[in-house]
Amino acid sequence: MKFKTRLATLLFTTTTAILAQEVAFEEYDLDNGLHVILHQDNAAPVVTTSVMYHVGAKDEDPSRTGFAHFFEHLLFEGTKNIERGEWFKIVSSNGGQNNANTTQDRTYYYEVFPSNKLDLGLWLESERLMHPVINQIGVDTQKEVVQEERRMRYDNSPYGRWQEQMGIHLFKKHPYKWQTIGSLEHLATASLEDFQNFNKTYYIPNNAVLVVAGDINITATKKMVKDYFGPIPKGATIERKHIEEDPITQTIKASYNDPNIQIPAVFAGYRTPKSTDRDAYILDMISTYLSDGKSSKLYKKLVDLEKKALQVFAFNISQEDYGTYIIGALPLGENTLPDLLTEIDEEILKIQNELISEKDYQKIQNKFENQFVNANSSISGIANSLARNYMLYDNTALINTEIEIYRSITREEIQAVAKKYLNKNQRVELEYLPGEQTGK
Template identity: 30%
Template structure:
């Protein structure tokens, strides 16, 4: 009955011993295979509850792109017990917030509540894990919503059109080559059975991680998780093919002329290791520091030398995210100050060559190290971000324990590590280059 949601928490059963880290993270596993991660943070009487499923757009094959994202919408359409909209009404009435997101490697659903309302969030999430209703009317509505979302965010925007084309050449042969929202023809063709099959394949306790962060006690969370999720049937998930890592595809180039583009834009991306694909545990941290040296604040090299120095670029940047399931991308971008995109590309290549040929100075290393640690500590001040980090690390195969070792790994980096990573990974045969130009712009020279 619905009133059971608001019942007092029953007397908690004694919990078995669990793995606990030195930073307030405790791990449990239910008998049905569901993983529980608890991060204690008692500064405020608030709790963040997130259920992560190991499935996202990179799990999709030809003809089913966008299925993960569309299914995220369907998770709000009601269960055998709660009608459409009732889930959100209950959370709102209890003073909480909820939402969901789909990535290339995961789908996640979250609630932010007063700490004593955690049982409500867990009971509702368990219900839709086990009893989701999928019907043709709901699918028709949400399919139209997703197609409109795709039109507004991608098809009607030059940056969106360019981004999809760039991804196709930057990630050949992997599930990262197609958009998370999917190709329109695939989304338009999904039927009820496609969604039901996806639910049966991936939405099982054996493929899920519950992350709870905030003003909670680990044993209490474990007991609640057993109460609400423990009786859900475990099912095996399909085997997932992982493409070979770091096979040099050769340098690839894209020139996209767009009638609505107003400025020329340049994107460059090197295929590099991620946390789970790196042979050396030091390499992802070295690549993170490389990105910080290039684009870690106003004093970083790209802003200092390409924007304010030579003035060749109106804007320039670099980024790297190691928390992905497959190989990652070390990304560079630039906007020419006067339309000369070749000059910006040359300047960015020169920056990479310099990192390969010259060790970074001790002063620059310390500035980048301080920036990375400060950013990390600032982000960890957020309970929601703490939960996000745990869920993302675990669902991508990186392992949640990396959260404990981030500071140590950053402090241990040397100039030799940085130079070695630049030499081994930022190579032309691992590079994709994309240029978006206004359709009426003439080529230089």
């Protein structure tokens, strides 16, 4: 049996090594500070153009939250050369697709086009950066869009506000205490000048990385990049605040009542190190061990065998300044939230007090090998990885080397990190309950 396990692992690793070919790229800076990353892959006639800006919810004024996410919407309104409402029509009529997303650390825009439309993708993103039109009609329109998004994803969605509540209690000083959706009141009371100033501060070439990936010619693409983005003036240097949280030294108990649910949930949240810290990678592996799939420890125990929970989950949210590690469950039948938390703690204690088995360790490694391959299996995925690794990790080459970090993690490190971070006196215990909104 051991031989079969080792043979299967060897075959998987060999296959992964064949699939996960090295991603070649070239990177450089324009005179205005825009960082450019080019990746050529002529296997299919498709190209992705993307721009990531180093601005997220954590960069907002505490009295003006929601701005970064708001701009994700607002900067599709139009430019001096793109009439209002025409952006998406231009993209779709040329066989393309586009989207954007925002986190607490960055904002990302991208287009996917047939490769003969590369110049169009570059023009669109240069227009967004150089000639955005930020006027009252656009702001008012997007306020309505964001209000509807808030209602749909947070206020009227089952369990829609658990992460918001966890952030409030885990972070007392740092801007991670609010979510990217921000406050609708802040957006409603903001002036047009507030929005224009936010744009001038953060949407500048020296706060961005442009990635062009796919069926391109490097020399020709460099010329187009220079032509479209070179004339954009460099912005003022951004002054960033580095806010440190006091350690959590005793359990923080909290509750929140959600009228959209009938089954309660319990969440345990731990404040963890920033995404570039080796311990953050180890916590990724711990979350996989505990709840990734039906064979994971928590699922097998609480859902499959003991039938005490409808659902269990554990995940590590890695971010630029701090991470958040979450474990939670929904009870089944007469089982209580404290009962579930006790069962979860038993599994954490096992990790803290003894090494996980070699078999479980190899299973985790196999899963991360598979995730590594899948993350870079498409041109748009590669573009995203290149931008993120440069901007948030200051190491673009991680697209090829990050898997080596996971491969190097030992069972002893998994035990040590569990002991270091996953303790009762270092967490928030959130009971998420049915009923009227009377959170405390």
